[in-house]
Amino acid sequence: MSTRAILPIKLSLTEGDVYTLWAPTWKENGTEWQAFLGDDESVLAFASPAHLLSYLEQQPQHDLTDHPSWGHFQMQGADRVVPRERDAYDIVGAPSYLAGRPSHENVSRLARVFQVSKSLADVGTAEQAQIFFASHSILDSVARGAEHYAGDNGMNEWSGVGRVVLANWADVVRSLDGVVRDGGAALSEASVADAESRIAAAEQKREQERAQKEEEEKAAAAARDPYDESVWATAGIDPVKVSIQGKTVYTLRTYLGSSPVFLGKYGEIFTFPSAKHLGRWIVGNEDHDLAGVSTWGEIMNAANAGELDVTVHPDNAYSFSGLAEDIAEGPEAVDTAQMSKAYELLADAADWAADDSLNSFLLANPRMQDYLAYMMGATESAGYVPSPPFSDKSEAWVELENQLIKRFSKF
Structure with missing residues (x-):
């Protein structure tokens, strides 16, 4: 799991890919919390990072406003709403990971989908999904990584996870679909287009900085005296x-x-x-x-x-x-x-x-x-x-x- 306090994420649900913000578990006054961008009714999701940014700039009050790291998140560039590759969660496609062997990639991706799905179920009170995760302890082992399935009984347990998911996942997805709604219906095309332009500029600047840093590191490596390592x-x-x-x-x-x-x-x-x-x-x-x-x-x-x-x-x-x-x-x-x-x-x-x-x-x-x-x-x-x-x-x-x-x- 990322150590960042508030994450932009992409969720693949029944209606397609949507974007929102997720605050994985944090502690405040001795109590554990978790949250998504939302209001009193639903978790809010958006058709694109630009829609998400436009909403944040127009709606100062939402469920993440009181998060202890919200101010820090807001001070970042316009591309703060763009998910990293590992922060894309294919909830609908989770069974496909179980169709293959318990490789590092399959297990780690499934573990992340389980994590965000369980969090979404708890925050949005998606009852069917909550029951699913509470009723099948075999799912907990996925978070231990691919090494857990390397033993003699590893494939059998991996297959057991597959059977549980295959029998119940459609209901889980429908349950999660029900707690997410489109938050961008009232946004103007102009505000979204402006946000999209600023996101692109911020991403370009970040890429230039990354490339410059890479060149500086290469130059430093070239200048390093091999004798110093002898x-x-x-x-x-x-x-x-x-x-x-x-x-x-x-x-x-x-x-x-x-x-x-x-x-x-x-x-x-x-x-x-x-x-x-x-x-x-x-x-x-x-x-x-x-x-x-x-x-x-x-x-x-x-x-x-x-x-x-x-x-x-x-x-x-x-x-x-x-x-x-x-x-x-x-x-x-x-x-x-x-x-x-x-x-x-x-x-x-x-x-x-x-x-x-x-x-x-x-x-x-x-x-x-x-x-x-x-x-x-x-x-x-x-x-x-x-x-x-x-x-x-x-x-x-x-x-x-x-x-x-x-x-x-x-x-």
Whole structure:
């Protein structure tokens, strides 16, 4: 059943399809209520949603006026009177659901027809229909769903429901027909036509909004980084690729707070010539600093299950290629983003190894320290401007690269 408080519905009765409003059971002051759009005499039904909307706009008083959610319902758009597909109830055609097997579709549709029919019978005092539902407890099981009819006796019970409906349903429909009357007899053609136009406009707007939302969701899905769904992202441990001095190596790194931790031990970074070599090595080795990280078990579980794909995110790929040559050529030739990223790896490695080799080198070469600050936009470079020749800066950068390479287990 829908969780909406007031539903526009379509009912298929003897005279054809009609539209009305239904308020399924709600509680007020400790008492349960249910209602349809109606007056003191009958439940009111209409030939179309436009007739229904026109009536609501012209008749402020009816049986739903006092419903606690009536004000909210009225604040919605003109298409508030248009039923969803699942809110169409084929009361006349109910026996056809029982002609087939107790599939999810047949059982769920029949359950909804029983629900609205019983509610209509109780609200409108359709005596024959009330007696029918009160006299046959076998009907109650339909609300349990198709699973109820999946057992050994399921088909027998489903057939039992069919026999009860076949013998009595015509009387039930006639009883329900008697409590529903056309509420649109006094409506003008002009008011109905106007309502129809506004409903169409509201439906078009809603469809445009739905399409726009769908496009936004597709765009968001396309923009979503697949890496974010990987075990690496979940564990917060990342494969790292380093291209330096003509070779490429792979390793792992995470951060504990702001402190880097590499796959390695005692200041030595364990490196591998390919991602596959790295993935195979992980399975049989636990003697390294990352093994103490709380999420390392997630990586091991994936590796032992054969589900670990060592994929390097672009953010964790570091290229030193050509930097020394570009530095020698001049500041304009240097890709500062590449340099900044490469320096990040140099600093992380030194930080993890807990030695001062990087800082000591820069302290011993203050012009190189000024150069790096200038190139990477640090504020402490104010007043310094690199000037040729730049060969000393290139040589100093190569020395920084060599410091990093010395930390690699294999190169």
